[in-house]
Amino acid sequence: MWTMDETEDKTIDSTNDPIKDQAEDQAPVQEIKLENGHTLFIRELSRRIGADAFQVIMEATVEVIVKPDLFSPQILGDLTFETVHKKVGDSVIYKHRAERNFIMAVDKDSVFEKFVDTLRRNLVPYLSKPDFPAKLVMKKFRE
Numbered sequence: 001m002w003t004m005d006e007t008e009d010k011t012i013d014s015t016n017d018p019i020k021d022q023a024e025d026q027a028p029v030q031e032i033k034l035e036n037g038h039t040l041f042i043r044e045l046s047r048r049i050g051a052d053a054f055q056v057i058m059e060a061t062v063e064v065i066v067k068p069d070l071f072s073p074q075i076l077g078d079l080t081f082e083t084v085h086k087k088v089g090d091s092v093i094y095k096h097r098a099e100r101n102f103i104m105a106v107d108k109d110s111v112f113e114k115f116v117d118t119l120r121r122n123l124v125p126y127l128s129k130p131d132f133p134a135k136l137v138m139k140k141f142r143e
Contacts, residue, residue: 030116035128038062040118044112052105058115060123062094064133076133084141092140096123 028041045057064070066088068081074083098115126132 032124034062034124036132037128038094038127038133039063040124040127043117046108046112047106049101052076054102054103054105054108054117056103056111058098058110058112058119060096060119062127064094065093066090066092066137070134070137072131072134075131075138079141085136088137088140092137094127094136 026043026045030042031039032042034040039062040126041061043061044060045059046054047057051053068087071081073082096119098119100111103111
């Protein structure tokens, strides 16, 4: 689990995600082109939980299309691309979510921006690495 200041990473299996439908319908507020050719989408999924209080939610996703040129022989090892593709499917999605509860309405936007700033500073360099997409697919394969 990744924790920094007031943010908490909650990588969630989308099959059990209570906010999944809302996230799919929500347009990204930011798109960040990563150095490895993929795109990080940032969505605000905040919701009102009281008269002046919000649950502030930031969700960031990267979709990796599973294709043969993604993998080096070192990453695949003894496996074949077909074996990996058959198990994980056509794409794998990385999700990162940061949440805080009972945030006053006047502070909502600044809390969300802190989430985005922390993500840009700490996670974007990792997601931009050339081998991140293949390693994400292999992690999903091993689960």
